[in-house]
Amino acid sequence: MKEKRSLETVERRISEFFLHNRRMPTYSEMTDLLGVRSKSVVHFWVKKLMAKGVLERDSKGFLKPLRRSLLLPLVGEIQAGFPSPVEEELRDVISLDEYLITRPVSSFILKVSGDSMIGEGIKPGDLVIVEKGREPKNGDVILAQVDGEWTMKYFTKRGGRIILESANEKYPPIRPKEELRLGGIITAVIRKYHR
Amino acid sequence: MKEKRSLETVERRISEFFLHNRRMPTYSEMTDLLGVRSKSVVHFWVKKLMAKGVLERDSKGFLKPLRRSLLLPLVGEIQAGFPSPVEEELRDVISLDEYLITRPVSSFILKVSGDSMIGEGIKPGDLVIVEKGREPKNGDVILAQVDGEWTMKYFTKRGGRIILESANEKYPPIRPKEELRLGGIITAVIRKYHR
DNA sequence: TTGACAATAGAACGAACGTTCTATTAGGAT
DNA sequence: ATCCTAATAGAACGTTCGTTCTATTGTCAA
Structure with a gap:
């Protein structure tokens, strides 16, 4: 059941991890997620993902949750026309939790x-x-x-x-x-x- | 503007931190949240909060996000009667993100x-x-x-x-x-x- | 004022983190 | 086959984490 490693699968697995654990994985945990045995390999992949803009760090250096894991793209109104996937990228994203629950x-x-x-x-x-x-x-x-x-x-x-x-x-x-x-x-x- | 420190205010401040940063604060960061100068004091408060069941750790020892910060109590149907606060505690909690977004x-x-x-x-x-x-x-x-x-x-x-x-x-x-x-x-x- | 207890500060410590380094393996092109 | 590069493993390292310890401060009652 070994899936080929790619930027997309890595992104998806990290996303799933966050969804279940509500925190980003450590490098040690990512060795399992990536199917590798060394943290340095994880570091290699994280660097690549950050260069692509998929992963980010906050001001403290911690990995930020992926945008896709909790946020959804919010596109315009229906009658304004259906946006293309390219347009979608430029729109806002919202978190339903934050949007719905103020108190x-x-x-x-x-x-x-x-x-x-x-x-x-x-x-x-x-x-x-x-x-x-x-x-x-x-x-x-x-x-x-x-x-x-x-x-x-x-x-x-x-x-x-x-x-x-x-x-x-x-x-x-x-x-x-x-x-x-x-x-x-x-x-x-x-x-x-x-x- | 110094607010009196209490279990409730500490809980609320941690909750707010998680809402903004999407991760739990470190002990160092909590010194600011609590208005104290030593991590040992933070440790003291965290221990107290964990004894109360307000804070929890996951299997890796990391602090879990507060239930209240992203999960809401799901109570029964309206016509089944309005549950008391005590009953609420026993009900399920759901995350709107997870509930609504499957893919x-x-x-x-x-x-x-x-x-x-x-x-x-x-x-x-x-x-x-x-x-x-x-x-x-x-x-x-x-x-x-x-x-x-x-x-x-x-x-x-x-x-x-x-x-x-x-x-x-x-x-x-x-x-x-x-x-x-x-x-x-x-x-x-x-x-x-x-x- | 004194004593008892709770809360806080600050230093010290081991553990785990992310990073960096070197060495090895795998794959493709020539 | 040989070379070159990318990917991986594993060890070593400095930093920061959470924890623990002792000492100090604050609060209330006697």
Whole structure:
């Protein structure tokens, strides 16, 4: 099962290592990744990869994670035309983790069931990121307890009175009489197509 | 601006360091993070954090990234009831990067404009992850070129004939006469609420 | 003020890191 | 076959890492 060594396979293996270990491998560990027995050979390959711009070091001299391992190229909007692979290289890259999660400690992920927010494009089976402890603004999608059950609603506050509305005509608006039991604000929606 | 040192602040600062540098800090670097002058003090704090279960080491002895910094707790479905903080600890955690991106090299992110897939819960402004070079199955949402413009459609193939349908009544189904220009398959949808 | 204990500083140490060096092997061209 | 170059192995080296030790400082109670 020995695969031919090339810049691409080395890049991919390092990328996989980072994905699993969340850190870059040491030179000793890279001997296994490359299938060689000497650190000097690793040094040889790392130098080559750095010359190609595939690998980089940070200000402290540590190897930076590969761009490809956690970042994805973000290309333009659909109707602006489909960019060529060459164009893609020039675009921005984003990390989904960093993009989606601004406050990791106070956030959690919830799997959606029910269709109360279907009009907002939040479907059963989707994942939503919920951030706790933030004051909701009008129009925010929030997680709230209604009749002892947790559900998602649009939040509106007018003149001190709170209205919770669904994005689905099946469910009538709710005007909670007492205090509102607030689970958090929906900050992101994630849907993965099964594969 | 000197903040009182506590387990929580130390945890947060390490978390921030990892978010920016994509690696855990060295003890020397942690002296700055903690505002102390000796590595032995860092060792003292790290030991304390490890006893609390906040920090961990991997099999090689390297400090693992904090769970909170890239992983989020995944709690149950909404209608199953809202879990308490205690329950949350027992649930799974997921990394959005790993969850969403199965093939990093052949994927890219696209910002959606247009409402052709609104019925599928894909709205203008959403981000979609597109995977290139995969054969679409019936019912898949794909990125395809129609009349020189790239757009998203449902893919259906019946008896050798391909039908592209929108999730929006405004747009009629399309039966491409010649070869289909396929951009890729939509593998995920991401929406972030502005904040 | 004194004593007890926790927190910190600073030096010293072994281990592992990345680098560099020389020697050997492999492959292709002449 | 011979030469030339690229790739590899293995050893040696300096640096930095994390750890451990002792000494000093700070804090609170008696």
